[in-house]
Amino acid sequence: MLPLAMTVGAVIYLILHYVPSFNEEGYMSVARNLQPVLVSLMLFLQLNTVAPTDLKFHKWHFILIAVQALLFAVFAFIAAGSSSAGGRILLESAMLCFICPTAAAAGVITSKIGGSLPGIMTYTVLSDTLASLLIPLMIPMVHPAADMSFLAAFWAIIKRVFSILVLPCVLAWLIRYLLPGVQRWLAKYVGWAFYVWSVGLVLALSLATGALVTSRIGLLLTLGIAVVSLVCCIFQFWLGRRVARGYGRVESVTAGQALGQKNTGFIIWLGFRYMTPVTSVAGGLYAIWHNLVNSYELYKSRQNG
Secondary structure, X not given: OHHXXXXXXXXHHHHHHHOOOOOHHHHXXXXXXXXXXXXXXXXXXXXXXXXXXXXXXXXXXXXXXXXXXXXXXXXXXXXXXXXXXXXXXXXXXXXXXXXXXXXXXXXXXXXXXXXXXXXXXXXXXXXXXXXHHHHHHHHHHHOOOOOOOHHHHHHHHHHHHHHHHOHHHHHHHHHXXXXXXXXXXXXXXXXXXXXXXXXXHHHHHHHHHHHHHXXXXXXXXXXXXXXXXXXXXXXXXXXXXXXXXXXXXXXXXHHHHHHHOEOHHHHHHHHHXXXXXXXXXXXXXXXXXXHHHHHHHXXXXXXXX
């Protein structure tokens, strides 16, 4: 589904862009507005299977959250002071890769390779909260809006990020305790999150392809984004496992997935909406890298099992 969704998204944009009779802007407007809704819906469906009592905190959760926040902040400060357009794009790509929350579907892979489902869902909620707080603080510094103050930009971003990451969690838990019958009914359809993710990925790749085509950046810079996203991906999988290694194999596997497997649709939306739009390509490439890592981990798990 991953290569199919990515290919379809890119092809749809290219057809609309290069065939004059098609309405490219109409489709792109729909994609820009619908894609964050689909990200929220996917999270909501997944979180219907998780109760607040399922969240079990470990020391490695807070170590990794602190590292994630620090790396994002460091790259944001460097990007804010960068005078090189190409260097700024690469720095922003790294920012997106580090601040992006854990994928809502990360628990599926984690369970298959011997990790802890409650452990990774706990980190998913923590990383969503971190992104909701830190992104509105740092993005206006890196990309100051010409038509609004820092506080106005902060409030505009926090409303959008909160609605995408935190609101689905709050809504799912309110339904769990106030409307348990509805919660049980929704839990039957948690598998639909996969199809929501697929449609969202199609739209996300259309936006990323559009940003790449209209940016007119060269091949060297495109390759630079690919390298940055690959290094960030491998580093985060390695770091997660390294930090939690002292807590046992189960926690080490869980921490690697928690830090390494990202909600790449969110990366693409955030890059396109609030950063230099071409940095959204980093999200599409990160999706390839983290799925390749997951494929290898599944293979090794079967070999060892």
